[in-house]
Amino acid sequence: MEHSVRVIIAEDSVLLREGLTRLLTDRGHEVVAGVGDGEALLKTVRELAAGGALPDVVVADVRMPPSHTDEGLRAAVELRGAFPDLGVLVLSQYVEEQYATELLAGSTSGVGYLLKDRVAEVRDFVDAVVRVARGGTALDPEVVAQLLGRSRKRDVLGVLTPREREVLTLMAEGRTNGAIARRMVVSDGAVEKHISNIFMKLGLAQSDADHRRVLAVLTYLKS
């Protein structure tokens, strides 16, 4: 079982904030603060950081008061700049490639962007929070689908086998080899083989670190 992570939740709906808190504490994680807007989020993180107790991850809703537009996203981008060690997971009612691009600018370590609905799959969601807290990536399948769908490299992607495409999608979502293997019900070795095939076919350099691998794939898809 994963060890506990320390979380701040920024979500303006009290109902949802309490739901998220409960969901995470039930699974042994610690919710250090819950806030309702972007300003409060920035303030709380700075205070905690000043006291030497920077949390592992922030879970923030994109749309919060007062402007109800993209407060959460802007706060998240700012936090990523100011605290590289802090994981940031952004939740949104809609998944937009543009938001993902802004959030992922520069690096894919310790960052996540998920559709709000994903909280319904409790295990997957908590996995994503933990992954981001530990410097990994969690990208919503819809974002990945959008990236795959509009990639100019469609011809090259066509060379991949359906299995390899599936692995590529899961990899772009930020999942580890183990997680991909479990989801596809194959062995870790089989996944590794698929991944090396994919990297070979796309002409990418292999990389061990998961988040660097995600970055390579995303950069490739967006170029």
Place this chain on the structure above:
Amino acid sequence: MSTDRGPVAEPAPPRAVLSGGTWREIVHLLANLPVDVVAFTFVAAWLYAGVLLAVTVVGLPVLTLGLMGCRQLGKAERARARALLDVHVEEPTPLRHRTHGGVGAWVWATLKDPVAWRYALYATIRLPWGPFTFFVTFVALFLAWPALPWLARWLTHVDRALVRYLLAPSDELERRIAALEAGRAAVTDTASADLRRIERDLHDGAQARLVHLAMNLGIAKENLTHDPHTAARMVDTAHHEIKLALQELRDLARGIHPAILTHRGLGPALQTLTTRCTTPTTLHTDLPHRPAPATESIAYFTISELLQNISKHSHATHAHIELWKTDNRLLIHVTDNGHGGANPHHGTGLTGLTHRLQSVDGLLLIHSPTGGPTTITAELPWRDPD
């Protein structure tokens, strides 16, 4: 749409003596005497009497009735010109469409009705002119009939000009109002159709799912203690159901107004739209800055509908969208390599789209030869944000 009100073109060469057109012109000229005398008498009797009596109680009603009569006479005169002289001018907007309020408002509207007053002017000018043409034609009929076709042509040419200048809808403003009224009707229709669609989507989609969900959870609650297995299965179904309901609600909300359009503008919103389109679509936007939200919204939904048409009807394998700004217009260019034949008259969404764009002073041009490719250009006024 437009009436010929510009500088009068050189008349065509006269036709042969016996041609139907020439005979109709002659009939028109001969009818000028009785028609114009009667018309002038009417105008003189009612209007001048009305004006003279304006100081008394009966003055205004007399004048009002006289002006109403003028409108009708103008209509008859346009019909006569249409039948005999081949002059087609648009009918002015009926007065009643534009007056709301009591009798007073209606009397006032009639009194300042430019259409009626212009007819009065027309009838006044025609009193010398009509009888004159009658006599010239009548004499020529017996004494100079070989010259009659030319004569008839020239005389009716003046008649045509009078009808065009004095009996056409009085001014741009009138027609503008008619266009705006049509536009407003289109907007209202679209808005209420949209509301009905949203209601139906909610009813058939998310609402139905939530009912089913509530039912499954109800069953699960009943079975919780004595049949945990069934309960677990019901909760599982409910869980699946609610995720679908969320998806449907999200799609519906996006269809009403995509949040990204508000937050990031046309470029990013259209990018997402093209990704969701089943036909591979490329996008090129060249906008100096964001326009007013209303402009963005119209442009977005226009393109959204065009893309839907492309993926449903065109069999295209590729589409391209271009967006740019000229002086004060936003231009949208959507092309596809499908089989063409898009036609606004076949009851597709293009008709509604054309009307909606017209209602905001925009326009939609469709070039879609059979066999393709299709190019649709939409243009709408660019408004800067407040």
